[in-house]
Amino acid sequence: MKFLNVRLLIVILFALSAAGCQTSAESGPGAGDSVAAVQTTSATTSKNNAAAKTSKRETGRYFIEFRSRYALTYGHTYVVFGRVNSAGQMIDPEVAGLAPASTSAVPYVLGHYIPVPSETGWTDGDLEDRYRSASWRVMLSQTEYNKVVSYIRKLKASSPVWHAVLYNCNAFVGDIAKSMGYKVPNPLLRPQQYITKLREMNGGVGYTGPPG
Structure with a gap:
């Protein structure tokens, strides 16, 4: 057991x-x-x-850049805007400028006599540095940037025609600059001269907002 x-x-x-x-x-x-x-x-x-x-x-930070580039004719004036990273490189930039709404030379030639239909966005070569002839970048706060972009949107919507003398790409960019409180040069200057003069007239300083 x-x-x-x-x-x-x-x-x-x-x-x-x-x-x-x-x-x-x-x-x-x-x-x-x-x-x-x-x-x-x-x-x-x-x-x-x-x-x-x-x-x-x-x-990033917000900016607008007034630019001119070389072309087969006088050249072209426009603005680039958006954000930049810490290295100063643009992030998804937008372009606004006034030009005849055609790749043909015919509307461009006619536009020296009568107003022709326009486009207000990107054109070939706008973002390529090798074609850039002059530029002036202004850094903006988000509030300032939003205000400028709002104005650009309205300006684009209300600019149906282009004329070499009466309302050209310089005048279009000049309206944007004036909305920011800047002095603007004669719109009949060549694009490179126009952007260079715009920068010089305003001391090349940052955005200060509308006067008064």
Whole structure:
């Protein structure tokens, strides 16, 4: 009887030992999952922090740049506006300028005599530095930028025609500059001269807002 009791005790201890091992084995993945969850959370947090830094960096600063570029004729005057990153590089810039609404030379020639239909957006070569002949960049606060962009949108919507003398690309850009409180030169200057003179007349300083 004593022998049986000892044997029974051994069986019970073995069963408990096995059960303990099984519990330990089953809790293993659970513990691993906990570590993995912490690692995943940490990785996600790091990723979110990196994304936040990138987003903050890409938010950048606001600017408007008065530009002129070379062309087969006199050249062209226009503005580029948007944001810049910490390196001063433009982020998704927009372009506004006044030009005959055609790639043909015919409307351009006619526009020296009568007003012709116009376009007020990007034209070929506007964002290529090799064609740039003069420029003046002004940094803006978000409030100042929003005000200028609002004016540009309205000006674009109300500029249906182009005329070499009566209302040309210089005059269009001049209206934008005047809305910001700047002095503007004679719109009959060549584009490179116009932008250079615009910068010189206003001291090449940052945006100061409308006078008074």
